[in-house]
Amino acid sequence: MVEVLNIKVDPRRLPFLLELPDIYPAYHMNKKHWVSLVLDGRVDDSFLYQLVEDSRNLCQPGEQLSDLQPNYWIIPANPSHFDVAKAFAEHPVLEWHRKNKMEIGDGVGIYMTAPIQSMLYFCRVEQVLEGAMILRLQREFSPEIFSIDRLQQMGIRSVRGPRGMTGDLVRKLEEILRLEK
16 A cells, blocks of 8 residues: 655646656546655655645636746735835846746736735746745836736735736736737
8 A cells, every 4th residue: 555645736847747756647637737646755855845835826726827938926025024116126136035936937926915905016037046036027017907906807816925827817917018019
């Protein structure tokens, strides 16, 4: 008898994961999005925990990563803890903590929590460091464009932690960026 755990994964990571020992195409699941891990101690605990966290983020209803390349994320920022506007006014590049699998080239919207409650900034991941990433500001928005009410209409219920943007949000964001070119 062996313990097995099914994990949802980003389909782009699937070939890499299937090359690792004790990771197989998922049993009784969609093999394009899921893998099965044999829990016999050969999968490193920290790697396993990261896979579980990634799987949880991918399984959030209505908040999955879009199928578009690169990935698009939305992350919260508390204005009472960090003045993002001042930081970007001083320099268009910020170092930001990184919890999810944000990669170079990914788009990142910075959502300002209460009292602002709006996604005010769009950045690209320029560099990935250990536990951090370098974000380059691409565009600043007025608060009404991506207010919490508008985000909710596009499938983002809340922004309490880093999560993938919905397809509706990505399309609206790309439409705005395209019109500016």
